[in-house]
Amino acid sequence: MYPKLSLHPAKRSYARGKLFWQCLNDANWLVYTSQAYDCIYEWLSREDRAFLNKELFRPMADFLSIENPQFFNRIHNHSTWGNAAVGMIGLVMEDEDLIERALYGLKNLKSNKISEDNDGGTIYSENQRAGFLAQIDEAFSPDGYYTEGPYYQRYAMYPFLIFAQALSNTSDLKIFEYRDGVLLKAVYALINLTNGSGEFFPINDAQKGMSFHAHSVVAAVDMAYYQSKDPSLLSIAKEQNTVTLDINGFTVARDIDNNKYEPYIKPSIMLTDGPNGNSGAIGILRSYNNEEETSLLMKYGKHGMGHGHFDKLSFCYYVGREEVIQDYGAARWVNIKQKDGGGYLNENKSWAKQTIAHNTVTIDEKSQFKASVKTADLFSPDSFFFSSDNQKVQVMSAVDENSYPGTRLHRTMILLNDSVFSKPLLIDLFNVQSDTAHKVDLPFYYLGQLLEVNFQLSDQKSQILGDDYGFQHLRVEAKGKSPENNSAQLSWIKSNKIYTLTSYSDPDDELLLTQIGAHDSLFNLRRDPGFMIRRNNSKNTSFVNTLESHGNYSPVNERPVNAYGKVDNITIIQNTQDYIATTIQLIDNSRWLIAISLKDNNKSITHKIDYRNEKISWQGPVLVKKFSK
Amino acid sequence: MYPKLSLHPAKRSYARGKLFWQCLNDANWLVYTSQAYDCIYEWLSREDRAFLNKELFRPMADFLSIENPQFFNRIHNHSTWGNAAVGMIGLVMEDEDLIERALYGLKNLKSNKISEDNDGGTIYSENQRAGFLAQIDEAFSPDGYYTEGPYYQRYAMYPFLIFAQALSNTSDLKIFEYRDGVLLKAVYALINLTNGSGEFFPINDAQKGMSFHAHSVVAAVDMAYYQSKDPSLLSIAKEQNTVTLDINGFTVARDIDNNKYEPYIKPSIMLTDGPNGNSGAIGILRSYNNEEETSLLMKYGKHGMGHGHFDKLSFCYYVGREEVIQDYGAARWVNIKQKDGGGYLNENKSWAKQTIAHNTVTIDEKSQFKASVKTADLFSPDSFFFSSDNQKVQVMSAVDENSYPGTRLHRTMILLNDSVFSKPLLIDLFNVQSDTAHKVDLPFYYLGQLLEVNFQLSDQKSQILGDDYGFQHLRVEAKGKSPENNSAQLSWIKSNKIYTLTSYSDPDDELLLTQIGAHDSLFNLRRDPGFMIRRNNSKNTSFVNTLESHGNYSPVNERPVNAYGKVDNITIIQNTQDYIATTIQLIDNSRWLIAISLKDNNKSITHKIDYRNEKISWQGPVLVKKFSK
Ligand SMILES: [Ca+2]
Ligand SMILES: [Ca+2]
Ligand SMILES: [Ca+2]
Ligand SMILES: [Mg+2]
Ligand SMILES: [Mg+2]
Ligand SMILES: [Mg+2]
Ligand SMILES: [Mg+2]
Structure with a gap:
């Protein structure tokens, strides 16, 4: 009987079935x-x-x-x-x-x-x-x-x-x-x-x-x-x-x-990609505070073929059960007929896959690999450093030299636990180096309602940001310039939890508050907010950001608790081809000095920098050091 | 000691305290x-x-x-x-x-x-x-x-x-x-x-x-x-x-x-307003289906003094624990210093209090009482009819003749339970009568992501809708015209539940998809969506809408259940100064005939209308009658 069955009449599959359409x-x-x-x-x-x-x-x-x-x-x-x-x-x-x-x-x-x-x-x-x-x-x-x-x-x-x-x-x-x-x-x-x-x-x-x-x-x-x-x-x-x-x-x-179960503690882990494990990786840092899991994922693995996104060195971040910095996911409602039959929406390609839809840098308003899957599938970033043994300072660091030919992208993410913070402090150092000058955009797709920024905003009346590579789907709602201390701050509230992002910002940076959803009269995209640092004319530049999960609020008792974060400002004290060094100053006057060796990831090599007339030396690629006053 | 205490130094209260600022x-x-x-x-x-x-x-x-x-x-x-x-x-x-x-x-x-x-x-x-x-x-x-x-x-x-x-x-x-x-x-x-x-x-x-x-x-x-x-x-x-x-x-x-407790079943109830109970009321209809409470509130009471909103005949709607059609609430984050010290934001007045911020009609782009609290405090609508004894058909109806001098607003809301619906069908009939022609806007502030509309949409690139009475805070994202059957449909999903609004629409109506948040570079307003029916040049006109809560979806099993509603179309068969009669046609070919006597709310009077060559008669102001084929 089966041999005589003809193919299923629906012709949209590359391999049509008999009982079903594929x-x-x-x-x-x-x-x-x-x-x-x-x-x-x-x-x-x-x-x-x-x-x-x-x-x-x-x-x-x-x-x-x-x-x-x-x-x-x-x-x-x-x-x-x-x-x-x-x-x-x-x-x-x-x-x-x-x-x-x-x-x-x-x-x-x-x-x-x-x-x-x-x-x-x-x-x-x-x-x-x-x-x-x-x-x-x-x-x-x-x-x-x-x-x-x-x-x-x-x-x-x-x-x-x-x-x-x-x-x-x-x-x-x-x-x-x-x-x-x-x-x-x-x-x-x-x-x-x-x-x-x-x-x-x-x-x-x-x-x-x-x-x-x-x-x-x-x-x-x-x-x-x-x-x-x-x-x-x-x-x-x-x-x-x-x-x-x-x-x-x-x-x-x-x-x-029979009560044989034991706890499953999801670890910080680097999962290598590629059949031989040498095609980059997915890095995940985790921290547990009062039983709540904080998880930070950075993607530096393979493109992932037809379903991959142009998202090298992007991250997403969760605190407890809350999505704090989102990866957009796919533009699709699986099996929901009302949305293009439940398949991938056009906006999956025009937005969700594009680099600007991700929490990573977009160079010159073009996606990585100019959005070519074939090219993207040939390359992957390299893990530079991954260390999760010390729960107080966990680090992952990766380098991409192929997404934008001639440009080296190096991102280092740190989850820092210290008694001054109730939740880990996320520290993000993103170095971009090229022989030629570029426009560099770094967005953070925070979720929630904006509470406050520490810089002047001017209304941009939802101007559309561009016309290709996903920029056509971004509205600019408001725009500002760096405050005098070069540290732009943005705080927001989501599900009654309060977060603050502190961004090192150059005087020439444009600070954009965006919304997803332009050119989308069918409402295929969610109207989610974003904060974007736009840096023009950059050859060797670093973005340094910290993210605090610090406060909460109850609309029943109407009391905010720890409504403000602890980070006061960020200074970049060195930015060469070989090193980034930065300080994170807290409101209690303590400081963290963070330094990264950009070229040498040998764990046993000693590095030195000058800091406030002191020689500071450390072993391995990353220094994280607290100064109490 | 207290007599000698001077007043608290903060001078912002009309009645300064001694221990505290007021x-x-x-x-x-x-x-x-x-x-x-x-x-x-x-x-x-x-x-x-x-x-x-x-x-x-x-x-x-x-x-x-x-x-x-x-x-x-x-x-x-x-x-x-x-x-x-x-x-x-x-x-x-x-x-x-x-x-x-x-x-x-x-x-x-x-x-x-x-x-x-x-x-x-x-x-x-x-x-x-x-x-x-x-x-x-x-x-x-x-x-x-x-x-x-x-x-x-x-x-x-x-x-x-x-x-x-x-x-x-x-x-x-x-x-x-x-x-x-x-x-x-x-x-x-x-x-x-x-x-x-x-x-x-x-x-x-x-x-x-x-x-x-x-x-x-x-x-x-x-x-x-x-x-x-x-x-x-x-x-x-x-x-x-x-x-x-x-x-x-x-x-x-x-x-x-000692287990003395008994269930508290919140009732459908009309709470009269004013010291003598003759200043309108708050009407609440409730239905319980599989233990889930559906609640519908219509506000036809007093303005409520300084904290009142210009929201006569507005409604809000909840199904289970979900807010389906929202009242915006106040534009304020109580005690959150980042938001103007935790007090009322400017947008509370410029948006939240205005009529267009509510699910009721705005006439000629002006708020009720031209947004004067003093005038608004002098008047209240009248209850026309309230009936909740029959759980299958609960009705509340109210008339306002003062919000817009020379215009009579009459809204009737019905919660209908029938075995064909898993949750009650909300039926909303809004009649607007005036001797002169007006522009009438009726918005529905649905919450969730739009799935589909049954009419063509054209992108409006977030054009701002007006410059006063709250219109300055509304962006128009997309716009359309009534489909041929005069029944515009909009369906959306929120927290994995699916809803469909069906709106009788004239060929000349403008159907607007809006977003709150224009002129708000400080992000004091939530970026929530709305659907608005704009009817121009109306003297005696009726808006008829139905809202179904019909479906659900799980992103874990990726299966939608009852993704589509049961209402196919709405016809207005009579719209005079004295009656509205309308039919709601379901996809199974059954029909509901709804008729309202607009002027006579006597429960014992008999009314008649012609319907399909039949004389239909009923007693009291409201007819709700099912035709199986
Ligand atoms: Ca589509
Ligand atoms: Ca393109
Ligand atoms: Ca303000
Ligand atoms: Mg993605
Ligand atoms: Mg690659
Ligand atoms: Mg209100
Ligand atoms: Mg009144």
């Missing part, structure tokens, strides 16, 4: 149906089995592989589902041919008939490997990071894990030990890529709100626990508050009931 | 201190008592009354504190003179030296009564509604109740029975003026988020329970989760512990 959905169906079929396989009569195998399942497996190599034989989450579907039905039918095809891909293919998928991703390249093992090799970094980011990883994990479990039940292939146990590492990576609410950091194309409560993550955690018996996974399972209806979920539920 | 705060202090003093009065030596009475308390009482008649001798919440302070210290000292003064005011005053308070409120008028009993008479309507609204009532209740309790402990005055028990009615009114989250409806100057969790409301509920022993009050006390440390709180805590 092969992917047919493969989804087969992954689940294989499990159901396996349950009744022995109970069915031999004739029924033979009939189903011959008329439905084998033809379907062939359709999803031989007849659609552009779907089956690539390194992509679609193919993972295809591989798993073909392999799992092969395991049920004990069809070695299909199992082999699933594990190692189709052989002797000349080329695929279609060169690009619907997202503009490349399908075929020469000497490309294929099959499930190649997917495992290529899809994950050695740390279990999936290059498309956690939103897609959550979706991709299920076929990896369910086929792996099927293989480990039925074969000698020690698949969970394959590549140093990368499949289980991937489950931990996924958990570690969530904020204090269990939601995935919304890097790349990602709909906000997706979290470790998703069914596929419940399945992943249950499978990982069944394999590893790591008691900290039970804490995640407890928060998920549901289990899968199988031996994995049963084991989890039983062991929770 | 008499009000000195009076606050004395209300609390009287209670403390009473506790130790018998324990103190006769000499100490005499000293304190003579040197501190009696002079302070005189200062707050005789020396500041403009503070003490008016009908105002400030004076209530003044009366209570003087009376309570009088009760402690057994000073009959002070008690008399507190209850009945100062006698034989010629005039006050100051004619306006800091909010522009009138202080003195001839033959004005004064004192605590006059406050009770004047401040509350017979239903216990306080004309300044619940935000100020919450603050004002404490001196009323604490002084009343002191009086009832020590005198024969049956103060809690005074005026048919209005003080206890006021406590119920306060509770009934909260939404599904226990927050006060933010009419007039009110900071959002203030709720029955406020300390003063805890005290009010505990005192009311102690007096009435109404077990439903214990349910509110349970939600408050705290009690006062006195006999009232003790009684509440003990009786909760």
Whole structure:
């Protein structure tokens, strides 16, 4: 019956299915149906089995592989589902041919008939490997990071894990030990890529709100626990508050009931990117204060293919359950028909992917790699330094030399804990060096209502900021100049918590208060605010910013607590090709001296600078030193 | 010592205090201190008592009354504190003179030296009564509604109740029975003026988020329970989760512990306004569906003096814990120094009080009463009809003939429950009649992200809508024209719930999508969206709108449920001086026929209209009739 079925009438997929509009959905169906079929396989009569195998399942497996190599034989989450579907039905039918095809891909293919998928991703390249093992090799970094980011990883994990479990039940292939146990590492990576609410950091194309409560993550955690018996996974399972209806979920539920769980403390961690782990990384610093998690993510990994954003060295920041500095996420309402059928909106490309939509520098009003996915996929930044052993001073630092040819971007982010602050102080040093002068824009997409700035603002009547690379979607509401002390301050309130950003600002800097949403009469974009430092004519320049989470307010008792931050001003005392040195002066007259070696990240080398007629020396790339008076 | 104290140096009050910057705060202090003093009065030596009475308390009482008649001798919440302070210290000292003064005011005053308070409120008028009993008479309507609204009532209740309790402990005055028990009615009114989250409806100057969790409301509920022993009050006390440390709180805590509480079901209720209950009203319709409270408030009461808004016939709407159609509230961050010292912002007057800031009609781009408080205080709309006995069809209807001289405004709001809707359908009929042609604007300040409209939108690049009466703060983001079926639809999503507004629209109507925040470079206003129907050249016109709360979405499972509403279109079949008749057609082809008698609100009179060659007749002012096909 299946062989005679024609293709689904909808023609918008690069790999049309038969039961559904794309092969992917047919493969989804087969992954689940294989499990159901396996349950009744022995109970069915031999004739029924033979009939189903011959008329439905084998033809379907062939359709999803031989007849659609552009779907089956690539390194992509679609193919993972295809591989798993073909392999799992092969395991049920004990069809070695299909199992082999699933594990190692189709052989002797000349080329695929279609060169690009619907997202503009490349399908075929020469000497490309294929099959499930190649997917495992290529899809994950050695740390279990999936290059498309956690939103897609959550979706991709299920076929990896369910086929792996099927293989480990039925074969000698020690698949969970394959590549140093990368499949289980991937489950931990996924958990570690969530904020204090269990939601995935919304890097790349990602709909906000997706979290470790998703069914596929419940399945992943249950499978990982069944394999590893790591008691900290039970804490995640407890928060998920549901289990899968199988031996994995049963084991989890039983062991929770027996109080075997231990806390899962999400760590500060650098997750390397790329199959070999040498294509940059995602850095995450975390701090716990009164049980509240503060998490800071900097993205310095790969572009991430068709769903990647031009967001190198961008960051997002969460305090407790609050999103404080946002990554916009995707411009899409998944499955909501009213919004272009639930697919990616035009504004995903025109805004959400562009560099200016991110908390990183945009040079000369153009996106990184001039917004070319093909170029972006060739490069990644390098980790310069990552140190999280000392909870008082955690640092991550990365360098990008490819996003803007001829320009070196070097960002260093520090989470500082000190008794003077109730929450960690975020310190951000962003150095931009080039032989030629550029316009540099650094935005901070804070969320909340602005309370106060310490500089004069003039109304800009929502003038539109530009006409390309996302600038066409930004309105300028108000504009100002640096105050005399070169330290612009902006404070805002969100969900009754109060934050203050202090920005070193040059006298010539333009300080812009923006709003997302110009050229968007369909309201596809959220009307969110931003603060942008625009620095013109820069060759070697540094942006130094601190962000404090300091206060709170209750509209019931109408009392603000710690309404003001502790940082008074920022001074840059040195800015050369080799060093940035800066002081952060607090209102209690204490000071922090921060210095970064920009070129040498050797941990054992000693550096020196002059500071107030003193020689200060330190070891390793970063100095963080407090002066009490 | 007190007599020699000079006035507080801050000069911004119309009645400067000694301990604090205004008499009000000195009076606050004395209300609390009287209670403390009473506790130790018998324990103190006769000499100490005499000293304190003579040197501190009696002079302070005189200062707050005789020396500041403009503070003490008016009908105002400030004076209530003044009366209570003087009376309570009088009760402690057994000073009959002070008690008399507190209850009945100062006698034989010629005039006050100051004619306006800091909010522009009138202080003195001839033959004005004064004192605590006059406050009770004047401040509350017979239903216990306080004309300044619940935000100020919450603050004002404490001196009323604490002084009343002191009086009832020590005198024969049956103060809690005074005026048919209005003080206890006021406590119920306060509770009934909260939404599904226990927050006060933010009419007039009110900071959002203030709720029955406020300390003063805890005290009010505990005192009311102690007096009435109404077990439903214990349910509110349970939600408050705290009690006062006195006999009232003790009684509440003990009786909760003994499980004496019964549910408090907030009713649909009309709270009349004005001392005689004939100055309009606040109408509230409520519906409970799956335990979720839907609440709809229409304001057709008095202006409410200095803190009133020009908002006659405006409404606000809540479903469950969500604010769906907002009243803006006040433009103020109480006690947040960063925002103009925590006082009212300029935008409170330039935006929040203006008619266009409210969900009611603005005529010819001017606020009601041309924004004159003095004129507005003279008039109030009239209730036309209020019916909440039938949970399936609840109706409130009110007429205003004074806000715009020569124009009659008549709004009728219906909450309809029918099995086809999971939540009530809100039906809104707004008739505007005048002998001359006017421009009429009717906005809906929906909260959330727009999903879709069923008409073409053209980008308006944030053009500013006007230059006065609040229009200067509105940007027009996009604009459209009525679709062919005269039924404009707008759907939006907020906190993963989906809503659809369907608006009857004339071919000449302008449909505007607006945003609050123009001319506000200090970001004193929230950037909230609005939808506005602008109808030009109207003499007798009706706006008919329906609002559905129909769907929900989860970003974790990415599935929308009931993403679309049930209303397909709206037809106006009759619009005369005497009747509006309209049909609401649903997508299942059933129809609702709604008709209103605009002039005759007699419940027993029979009306007739022709509809599809049928004579339809009904009794009373409102017809709501379903046709299944
Ligand atoms: Ca679109
Ligand atoms: Ca472009
Ligand atoms: Ca101001
Ligand atoms: Mg992004
Ligand atoms: Mg790259
Ligand atoms: Mg208002
Ligand atoms: Mg009035």
